[in-house]
Amino acid sequence: MSGRISDSTVRRLSLYLRMLRDLERAGAEFVSSSQLAGPSGATSAQVRKDLSHFGSFGKRGRGYSVQGLVRALEEILGLSRSWRIALVGVGKIGSALLGYGGLAARGFDVVAAFDVDEAKIGTTAYGLRIRPMTDLGPVIAECGAEIGVVATPTEVAAEIAAELERAGVGAILNFAPTELSDVNGVPIRTVDIVLELEGLSYLMSEASRRTGSDT
Amino acid sequence: MSGRISDSTVRRLSLYLRMLRDLERAGAEFVSSSQLAGPSGATSAQVRKDLSHFGSFGKRGRGYSVQGLVRALEEILGLSRSWRIALVGVGKIGSALLGYGGLAARGFDVVAAFDVDEAKIGTTAYGLRIRPMTDLGPVIAECGAEIGVVATPTEVAAEIAAELERAGVGAILNFAPTELSDVNGVPIRTVDIVLELEGLSYLMSEASRRTGSDT
DNA sequence: CTTGGTTTGTGAAACCTTTCACAAGGGCGG
């Protein structure tokens, strides 16, 4: 067991955990790999392989203890604790994040928010005071945020990411439509809506090319 | 050339296109695969392989014509036309999307918006009248939207996706943190922020486990 | 205790993606 775990495996673990929590709430005691497989779009073999990288959690002939597996996955994914987020850029996406209760509910607390806009600085959004960019370093050091979120215009995204790294965050989530390179081993994930739409555009064009030419 | 193109290849094509447009604006005439490779985090061989699936666009010894490749990629990705989007759910994320000029700028126009909230129906957000969910089918048929965006609470996301499919959209972008299965060959892409954060949580935990145990 | 039905954990095989390495082609200076 245990080596380097692929991104797609980690993704699926999150999905399994989600389903397991539903099952736990519903009072289920045991679950089999094939039950777990369906909703995540995986196969039962994949579920077992994914889990086997971290240990042996099931009982043969019986399946996995729902509660036990929830705890195990929370431990593996680092979700048995909560994480503090520093948000940079309180524009449309930033505000949407602040107002989205789903984050705090899952252990991701936004503890600091920054913006360059003089009009916003000092005001309060969703109970959080918006601070000037110049305070970024000290405030992050003080509140101990582990995750930085970049919700700024594309042009400054790279620079902000670098500042967040310098301020000591351990990971960055980027909403600007630009690829940021994780320079110092600080992992960066980019959520790029335009990229997703373009992917869909490709698939639709492909589909119509196919029906257009096949007769 | 040409077979089934992988998701990751299409993703990279979008990134190449982005960079090519910058180059075009900057007045560059030619670009080599290695120049194109850097910023997207790909290798030059990967760039050439990706492009080779669709044809032969470069000149040996010279590179690719920036303008020519922009046009070719737009054609391949289906971006030489514009797409119409129907948005379901004008909450925080939905509003952020409506207000985000970046979409229209890249040929993705939100042409219809729906919500269940009586207080919102009939009002105008970013120049678009919000319509009741009950009009979804007819309105989509009328305005000819090709892409449906699900920005609703998780509980109803699957149902809404099904309604969008029935209404005739060709693709769905889902913001609810739940895996939706593309039942009728209608591709679905999910943007799941919690999943991304959990992925980062895993990486940070992994990193600290490593430093914690290695001495 | 034994039998039968069920499900895990896991090597091996199949499949897919990325990287390598090089022949083929193009431009340019002389």
Added chain:
DNA sequence: CCGCCCTTGTGAAAGGTTTCACAAACCAAG
């Protein structure tokens, strides 16, 4: 026109992920 340098396009090799298939293990019933 020749020779040199540069870059593409692409088979082949390497590397990674998913699927297959089955022995090992567990439970329950008789």
